[in-house]
Amino acid sequence: MPKYKNQNIFTKSKKFPINNSTETSTKRKKRKLLKADKGNPKKKKHKKDDFIDVHKKEDFIDVNNLDWSEVTCPESVFIGGDDDMGGFLCLEEINDVDVEYEETPTKGNTIRFKKATSNKPTTKKNKNPPAKPHEPLPIEELSKYHDLDTFDEQLMLKSQQPYLDMASTSHSDENLVSEQDEDEDDSNLQIGNEDIDISAWKEFNLSLTIMNGLKALKFERPTPIQEKTLHAGLNGRDVIGKAETGSGKTLAFGIPILEYIVKQKKKSSEKQLVALILTPTRELAIQIKNHLQNVGKFATINIMTVVGGMAIQKQKRLLEKNPNIIVGTPGRLWELFSENDEYLNALRHIRFLVLDEADRMLEAGHFKELSYILSKLSRNRHEQDDKIIQDDAKGIPKRQTFIFSATLDNNLKSDINRKKAVDGTLNSQGTIAELMNRLEFRDSNPLFMDITPKGSIVETLQESKIDCLVREKRTLVFVNSIDAIRRLIPIMRLLNIEVFGLHAQIQQRQRLKNLDRFKQNPNAVMVASDVAARGLDIPLVEHVIHYQLPRSGDIYIHRSGRTARARNEGISLMLCSPEESSFYRKICQDLKKAKGIANFPIDGGGNHDDEWFKKVAEDLEVDLDDELLFNKKETNKGRQNNDGAKYKIQTLKLQLKELLSQPLVPRGVSTKYLTSGIVRDLADRLLNSSSCNSKILGMQKSKATEDLKLKKNYKKTSLKK
Numbered sequence: 001m002p003k004y005k006n007q008n009i010f011t012k013s014k015k016f017p018i019n020n021s022t023e024t025s026t027k028r029k030k031r032k033l034l035k036a037d038k039g040n041p042k043k044k045k046h047k048k049d050d051f052i053d054v055h056k057k058e059d060f061i062d063v064n065n066l067d068w069s070e071v072t073c074p075e076s077v078f079i080g081g082d083d084d085m086g087g088f089l090c091l092e093e094i095n096d097v098d099v100e101y102e103e104t105p106t107k108g109n110t111i112r113f114k115k116a117t118s119n120k121p122t123t124k125k126n127k128n129p130p131a132k133p134h135e136p137l138p139i140e141e142l143s144k145y146h147d148l149d150t151f152d153e154q155l156m157l158k159s160q161q162p163y164l165d166m167a168s169t170s171h172s173d174e175n176l177v178s179e180q181d182e183d184e185d186d187s188n189l190q191i192g193n194e195d196i197d198i199s200a201w202k203e204f205n206l207s208l209t210i211m212n213g214l215k216a217l218k219f220e221r222p223t224p225i226q227e228k229t230l231h232a233g234l235n236g237r238d239v240i241g242k243a244e245t246g247s248g249k250t251l252a253f254g255i256p257i258l259e260y261i262v263k264q265k266k267k268s269s270e271k272q273l274v275a276l277i278l279t280p281t282r283e284l285a286i287q288i289k290n291h292l293q294n295v296g297k298f299a300t301i302n303i304m305t306v307v308g309g310m311a312i313q314k315q316k317r318l319l320e321k322n323p324n325i326i327v328g329t330p331g332r333l334w335e336l337f338s339e340n341d342e343y344l345n346a347l348r349h350i351r352f353l354v355l356d357e358a359d360r361m362l363e364a365g366h367f368k369e370l371s372y373i374l375s376k377l378s379r380n381r382h383e384q385d386d387k388i389i390q391d392d393a394k395g396i397p398k399r400q401t402f403i404f405s406a407t408l409d410n411n412l413k414s415d416i417n418r419k420k421a422v423d424g425t426l427n428s429q430g431t432i433a434e435l436m437n438r439l440e441f442r443d444s445n446p447l448f449m450d451i452t453p454k455g456s457i458v459e460t461l462q463e464s465k466i467d468c469l470v471r472e473k474r475t476l477v478f479v480n481s482i483d484a485i486r487r488l489i490p491i492m493r494l495l496n497i498e499v500f501g502l503h504a505q506i507q508q509r510q511r512l513k514n515l516d517r518f519k520q521n522p523n524a525v526m527v528a529s530d531v532a533a534r535g536l537d538i539p540l541v542e543h544v545i546h547y548q549l550p551r552s553g554d555i556y557i558h559r560s561g562r563t564a565r566a567r568n569e570g571i572s573l574m575l576c577s578p579e580e581s582s583f584y585r586k587i588c589q590d591l592k593k594a595k596g597i598a599n600f601p602i603d604g605g606g607n608h609d610d611e612w613f614k615k616v617a618e619d620l621e622v623d624l625d626d627e628l629l630f631n632k633k634e635t636n637k638g639r640q641n642n643d644g645a646k647y648k649i650q651t652l653k654l655q656l657k658e659l660l661s662q663p664l665v666p667r668g669v670s671t672k673y674l675t676s677g678i679v680r681d682l683a684d685r686l687l688n689s690s691s692c693n694s695k696i697l698g699m700q701k702s703k704a705t706e707d708l709k710l711k712k713n714y715k716k717t718s719l720k721k
């Protein structure tokens with residue numbers, strides 16, 4: 001007599017807890033009994049589900065106390081056999097029991113077990129032991145298994161496809177090449193993600209490997225800057241690209257490099273340094289490396305970062321592994337390379353040189369090392385006395401140069417063709433024009449592509465400012481000094497805000513940790529110096545706040561560009577104190593914003609919240625407490641009087657904690673509500689409605705970008721009237 005174990009057991013390849021009480025009737029119907037004792041006419045096939053009411057009579061035996069033994073079955077019986085055995089785990093059998101049927105008024109025909117009355121000896125000697133339910137597997141182990149109830153084989157195969165492709169390509173370059181040869185028709189992409197149409201990339205004739213990478217990232221089409229520069233980049237031309245922040249400049253130079261490496265591997269398996277990408281910050285270097293690695297993940301491309309703040313020994317070890325691409329900051333790169341002729345020689349043979357955020361590289365702290373690196377890269381080697389000696393440039397390939405930034409000098413184009421400076425190094429006030437002259441473009445006329453919109457700000461970014469009457473400000477992201485970060489972080493922590501700092505004096509390891517934690521938590525705040533202003537691509541940054549105004553339009557553009565990236569919406573808000581009005585005017589001037597930047601709608605300036613409460617009250621057909629709604633002046637007075645009160649810091653902290661633990665009650669809202677009558681569940685509606693803010697009583701959830709749009713629309717319609 002077989003029985004179905006009522007335990008949670010995991011098979012080697014799939015997990016599916018058996019719980020009879022929750023199984024569907026379909027599954028029960030599909031269960032099978034594999035063995036029954038034919039010798040005893042009373043022993044019939046039964047399901048465990050039939051075993052009920054066994055305790056009613058004393059001579060009946062509890063089903064679980066019987067001497068069951070496991071029936072060994074091939075695994076295929078349980079998994080994906082011909083039959084859908086959903087939930088079926090193991091079989092057990094028993095001999096020498098009698099079964100009796102009983103008709104009950106409530107449950108119909110039920111069965112019971114009794115010790116067999118037959119004198120026949122037990123036939124089976126070496127029977128198997130009872131099945132032992134296993135301990136549940138640890139969580140990490142469980143991830144290897146699939147839940148049979150939700151398992152979709154097709155879906156799993158699709159999700160594994162890119163990795164299968166990768167496995168078949170990444171370990172053997174030859175495989176990759178031969179596969180490509182066969183499959184050069186890109187309509188036959190191997191990746192499983194069928195609903196992603198990447199045909200828009202076809203015009204660039206990219207290898208299957210790179211196309212797969214783009215498909216895996218769901219990059220359906222090139223961004224405008226990619227579209228306008230890729231042909232030139234792929235055809236060996238030098239490119240200078242200027243496009244707004246978050247517009248995909250990394251791949252505009254990254255794809256030609258990756259594509260070159262993939263094709264080169266087709267010809268030779270020799271590992272060679274192909275590209276040097278210079279960036280102004282360490283975080284940006286790491287980000288670029290990750291981005292390129294993701295796109296090139298179906299090929300074996302070795303990319304390493306050479307940045308300060310990381311163990312120099314480890315970087316030396318990685319260099320020994322012959323990277324294809326080095327992404328680095330000038331300082332550490334020079335430190336590492338200047339003392340090693342072998343490295344320097346490899347550098348001279350690179351095929352691609354990229355200066356990302358080129359204009360920033362000229363700022364203090366970078367230009368000296370950059371200048372040294374460029375002179376070592378030069379095909380005309382400079383001796384120490386500055387005399388130019390024509391080096392044996394034979395065998396040194398002409399390299400392609402890519403320069404990208406959201407803020408490059410507009411006069412650059414004419415500067416490029418100007419006569420070269422004779423001096424081998426950049427002077428201490430390096431200008432972008434000098435830099436261009438030092439770069440030894442291979443093209444006499446590099447492609448200069450400027451697609452920045454008017455004002456250099458991306459369309460999806462809304463700009464705004466708040467004029468602060470006092471110097472205190474409560475929200476921030478970008479500040480101008482490290483001291484300000486150190487001051488603000490503890491204050492924000494007191495306010496229960498998850499906040500992280502980022503500035504040059506934080507240890508590199510901690511910087512990366514903070515950046516990572518900030519990336520993981522969409523509600524966190526990062527207080528940063530301009531170290532984070534350039535290039536960083538952090539998902540889910542919706543608001544950029546200039547707690548202290550940047551000193552130039554360029555920095556404003558880069559800071560603001562940390563939001564509204566890759567066609568997402570975002571808001572950039574300046575907190576403008578009276579002392580900063582001159583900087584504000586300069587930014588407007590730099591960005592040619594004659595009308596200035598719109599004020600952000602806040603309490604005091606507008607009556608946005610009051611209007612909303614009035615509207616909700618109308619909808620709910622209740623009367624609002626007018627006294628509370630219009631008593632702002634009174635409240636403000638009270639607050640000012642309280643300003644003078646001195647409490648001990650500890651008391652204040654405790655008080656603050658207590659306050660923060662309760663939802664805020666905005667001015668104008670009454671905590672009193674009708675308990676009966678017109679709207680019975682008013683309190684619930686206010687507190688629990690999914691459209692209400694959980695931290696502010698009765699306040700509708702809204703986004704800063706929407707508030708600003710509403711304000712603009714309101715202004716337009718009232719002007720029309």
Ligand SMILES: Nc1ncnc2c1ncn2[C@@H]1O[C@H](COP(=O)(O)OP(=O)(O)OP(=O)(O)O)[C@@H](O)[C@H]1O
Nearest residue numbers: 219221222223245246247248249250406535537566
């Ligand atoms: N073709 C594409 N389709 C969709 N998303 C893309 C595409 N190319 C790049 N992206 C994404 O757009 C975002 C911005 O890209 P990237 O960091 O290269 O911008 P950027 O122009 O260098 O910005 P910044 O000037 O701030 O450095 C990234 O998240 C990137 O993954």
